[in-house]
Amino acid sequence: MSTAGIALEAPRLLLVDDDEIFRAVLARALERRGFQVQAADCPAAALPLARQFSPGYAVVDLRLGDASGLGLIEALHALDPRTRIVMLTGYASIATAVEAIKLGATHYLTKPADPDEIIAALGRTSGDADIPVAAHPPSVERLEWEHIQKVLNQHQGNISATARALKMHRRTLQRKLAKRPVRE
Amino acid sequence: MSTAGIALEAPRLLLVDDDEIFRAVLARALERRGFQVQAADCPAAALPLARQFSPGYAVVDLRLGDASGLGLIEALHALDPRTRIVMLTGYASIATAVEAIKLGATHYLTKPADPDEIIAALGRTSGDADIPVAAHPPSVERLEWEHIQKVLNQHQGNISATARALKMHRRTLQRKLAKRPVRE
């Protein structure tokens, strides 16, 4: 990080996500990495904020309650085409990815996403002393575990239903669950 | 399509796919729908053809033998930014979709795609379609595929490096890449 005037020079970033906890955690992580963060939980709140805050960067979730983040991307891009926008989503699909990029997003990431990865996606390779490591991608095993847990949670711990949703055999799911989560 | 002067007015379309049968079938289908089609099986053949043919539309496959269709998209876009390019692939992933759109493709479709769908995609601009957000969580298989593609992309297609990053065997990665991804 540069030595002087951090508060004044810090790039402004708008974070839009409807999950309060996720928002708070990510906001803090980004602030710690030198961004000045403003957050909102829906497009209606985000737009006025964007007008006033005039952020150079934005991270927006695809699923914002009932609204879609796609419209917000379009609006942010219309407000200032130079804004670097990353779309972040837990429910990724090719169709929404294509649409997001066409509407002006600079990148499209799936949750879980590491803060460094998000920053990299924003296209800000801050030439300072941070992130000497090339962010290690999670192993497929690790990712799979996270995903299974998430879906299992959505189904209130119902293993059979989860297996169906994941298109895997119940027996296999049981076996995977019996094993330890992989540590990196 | 209009009734008169088809031969003169017919929009020109460049079709690039390394599968000869597929190419022939699709070319015929597109011609029957009023396009003037020129086909090629690799970027090396496609580029000169594009220069001479100056197509307003293009349909290009992602996997062209050993080459990638992404480079061709970039080249076609550089040749004439107004060219409407659809990327068509049986190995679809979010990572390559994002890449394709950023390089100038107007749309990205997965095989099998019917000709009408392709034509619709060629004419589509952003925002004129309601993208269904977040249906079901992806299957573990799909998730794995997307993750692999993403990391592969981060490593510029280097299979060995990707295998190392993913902590999986290079041989295994090769086999997974050779297979087609599951349709959702």
Added chain:
DNA sequence: TGCGGGCGTGACAATTTACCGCATCAATTT
């Protein structure tokens, strides 16, 4: 009290992975 579903588990076959090795090719290095 029977029915449907979820859960846990054993067993065995089918498939997939890990791990070899080897050959080729391209880019460096010596």
Added chain:
DNA sequence: AAATTGATGCGGTAAATTGTCACGCCCGCA
């Protein structure tokens, strides 16, 4: 020019994982 390094493709085989079927056991419900 020859040697070295690293990427890629691919065959083969042992080891591991998954698919599948079959149980028995509960629980909630009509």
